Amino acid sequence: MQSFRQRSLLAVLTMLLSSVTVGQEVAPSDQSLPDIDAIVSDTRRALVLEVLVESGVASLVDSFVSMTPPAGYRGAPAQLRLRWFDGADLRIGTRNGWDPRWQYERGEDGERRVLLDSAVGAFAIPFSSDIARVEVTEVVSGLVLLDVNVSDTVLAYCVTHPDDPNCDGVTAPDTDDDGVPDTTDNCPEDANPGQADADNDGVGDVCDPTPNGEVIPGDINGDAVVDVGDYNAIRASLGTCEGDTGYSATADFTADNCVAYNDYQFWYQNYYQEEPPAPGC
Amino acid sequence: MFAINLVAGLWLTLSASVSVALPMLSLNPSSATLSLNEAFTIDVLLSGVEVSDPLLAFGFDIATGAGPVFVGSSVAAPFFDDSGAFAATDVAGSALPAVSGDDILLATLSLTAGSIPGLWDITLSSAGAEFAISEGLFTLGQIIPVQSSITVEVLRSTAVPAPSALLLLVLALGILLHWRHR
Numbered sequence: 001m002q003s004f005r006q007r008s009l010l011a012v013l014t015m016l017l018s019s020v021t022v023g024q025e026v027a028p029s030d031q032s033l034p035d036i037d038a039i040v041s042d043t044r045r046a047l048v049l050e051v052l053v054e055s056g057v058a059s060l061v062d063s064f065v066s067m068t069p070p071a072g073y074r075g076a077p078a079q080l081r082l083r084w085f086d087g088a089d090l091r092i093g094t095r096n097g098w099d100p101r102w103q104y105e106r107g108e109d110g111e112r113r114v115l116l117d118s119a120v121g122a123f124a125i126p127f128s129s130d131i132a133r134v135e136v137t138e139v140v141s142g143l144v145l146l147d148v149n150v151s152d153t154v155l156a157y158c159v160t161h162p163d164d165p166n167c168d169g170v171t172a173p174d175t176d177d178d179g180v181p182d183t184t185d186n187c188p189e190d191a192n193p194g195q196a197d198a199d200n201d202g203v204g205d206v207c208d209p210t211p212n213g214e215v216i217p218g219d220i221n222g223d224a225v226v227d228v229g230d231y232n233a234i235r236a237s238l239g240t241c242e243g244d245t246g247y248s249a250t251a252d253f254t255a256d257n258c259v260a261y262n263d264y265q266f267w268y269q270n271y272y273q274e275e276p277p278a279p280g281c
Numbered sequence: 282m283f284a285i286n287l288v289a290g291l292w293l294t295l296s297a298s299v300s301v302a303l304p305m306l307s308l309n310p311s312s313a314t315l316s317l318n319e320a321f322t323i324d325v326l327l328s329g330v331e332v333s334d335p336l337l338a339f340g341f342d343i344a345t346g347a348g349p350v351f352v353g354s355s356v357a358a359p360f361f362d363d364s365g366a367f368a369a370t371d372v373a374g375s376a377l378p379a380v381s382g383d384d385i386l387l388a389t390l391s392l393t394a395g396s397i398p399g400l401w402d403i404t405l406s407s408a409g410a411e412f413a414i415s416e417g418l419f420t421l422g423q424i425i426p427v428q429s430s431i432t433v434e435v436l437r438s439t440a441v442p443a444p445s446a447l448l449l450l451v452l453a454l455g456i457l458l459h460w461r462h463r
Contacts, residue, residue: 231377238375239366239415260367260414261338264375265424268337271377272421 043165045127047084047153049134051146053100054118058136058145061120065127065157080145081137082123086130087151096139097123129158129170159183218270220250226271234264304329304336304418306429308405314434315394320352323390323431325372325405327418328383334423335379338363339387340370340416341405341427348401348435349392357386367415379421398437404430 046068050061079099084092100121105114125134131154136146158167159181172181178191186195187204196205199213209224210216218226220233233251240247241258251259253266309324330336339360343351351371356362360374367373372388392403407416407427418425 228377235361235363235366235375238363239368258414261340261373261375261417261419262414262424264338265419265421268377268379268421272379 045164045166046124047127047131047134047150049082049123049125049136049148049150050120051100051123051136052118052120053080053145056143056145060146060148063148063150063153065153065161066124068124079139080123081139082125083135083137084125084131085133085135087132089133092128092130093125095123095125097121097136099138127154127157127166129154129167156183216270218267220248220267226267230267230271231264234259234267238264302329302331303425304420306405306418306427308403308429308431310403310431310433312433313431314436315349316436317394317396317398319394319435321392321394321433323392323403325387325390327385327387330381330383330385330420332381334420335381336376336385336418336420337379338373338375338419339427340367340373340411340419341407342371342409342411342416343390344402344404344406345392345395346401348395348397348399349403349433350395352391352393354388354390356388360387367411369409369411370415373415375419394433394435398435400432400434402430402432404428 046066047063048066049063052059052061079102080097082095082097086092098121100119101116102113103116103119104111123136125131132151133147133149135144135148137144155170155172158164158170159172161167172183174181174185175188176185176191178185178193180193180195182188185204186192186197186202187207190204190207192204192206197203197208198205198211199208201208201210201213203224205211216224216226218230220230223229233248237246237248237251237259239258239260242249242252248259251263251267253263256262305328307326307328309326311322312319315321327336327339340363345351354364354372356364356372356374359380360376363373363375364370372390374387395401405427406429409416412426413424417427
């Protein structure tokens with residue numbers, strides 16, 4: 001049976017030894033590494049919405065899918081409420097959140113809460129490929145601050161992560177049914193499984209008016225059509241000469257180093273051949 | 282033979298005049314008789330623009346002499362105002378699609394009569410280095426010079442000026458002094 005003095009001494013010695021152990025360097029082989037397999041196998045994802053909150057209104061800054069599962073919110077009272085819905089507008093879930101405008105400010109007299117005019121907050125909700133819409137409301141007033149469609153974000157993630165089990169059953173739209181999703185198809189409305197693009201301009205040969213890179217007279221902006229976009233390009237350069245800001249050599253049809261109405265007249269003759277005006281215009 | 286040649290020559294002249302019919306520019310002032318410094322406007326109208334040779338753009342300078350003063354302009358729809366793009370051109374506008382027809386309002390000019398009475402010519406022209414660049418009437422196949430003018434009359438003010446307050450005061454004081462002396 002140890003006396004009280006002996007037990008006290010033992011306790012002090014144990015504390016001293018443990019503090020020494022903490023201060024020592026630990027060999028790399030002894031470090032407890034995170035369980036990578038556990039992280040990889042954790043298929044929970046978060047749909048993150050970065051939201052700019054201002055007085056009475058909010059706007060979406062960005063939305064993306066994060067590999068980190070969303071942490072649960074257990075604080076009270078809630079200031080904002082997030083609700084998310086599927087494509088049929090049925091509610092999938094609800095989560096409370098803080099208004100990001102409330103922030104802590106540390107001063108000489110300690111820490112205090114301040115309300116900023118506006119602030120960006122990140123809200124994370126459990127990812128599901130069914131999510132189509134997210135709504136952010138003020139809890140007290142019930143005012144809807146943000147109502148945003150996130151279908152594109154969800155689809156973009158699932159298209160680029162086809163192996164993610166969260167995306168089972170999600171297929172990318174393929175309008176022309178040629179096996180290449182619209183998002184990467186160089187002719188989304190014309191079937192071209194081979195994606196041939198002879199002039200490498202990003203537009204597939206089957207839907208490219210200039211498959212071999214021909215130059216269309218009057219096509220100033222290079223979109224393969226002579227239209228109002230080219231007229232606007234000329235107007236943006238009117239009155240400029242070589243060396244001036246805004247001068248466009250492609251709009252200078254008369255090659256007199258200035259863009260003026262004589263160039264517009266030349267351009268219009270090309271435009272007229274494609275789209276002659278209706279009588280009476 | 283001479284008669285036939287004369288008829289043929291007349292026919293050629295007539296047919297030539299039909300084929301080169303040019304659009305007609307007209308100026309329509311809000312008032313041709315003005316008082317000193319009176320503000321007025323002039324509508325610039327164009328007629329005879331064929332569907333086969335529609336108007337794409339126009340540009341001109343304005344000369345008013347030493348009398349009226351050109352203040353500014355408003356290019357009429359469907360033309361877009363390009364006046365700011367051309368430093369050496371007073372009024373310029375372009376349209377897409379091009380425009381044809383009669384009584385096409387190109388622009389409304391704003392002027393003041395100025396402080397010098399008399400008859401004054403207000404002239405629109407494209408007779409300068411900018412012709413065929415930013416000035417003239419640009420149709421599908423032609424560039425037509427602009428040359429048109431009107432005369433406005435600025436009248437001398439005929440109103441009788443009212444006596445000034447000071448004169449009235451002196452007169453009243455004089456009457457008062459005269460009455461007290463009596």
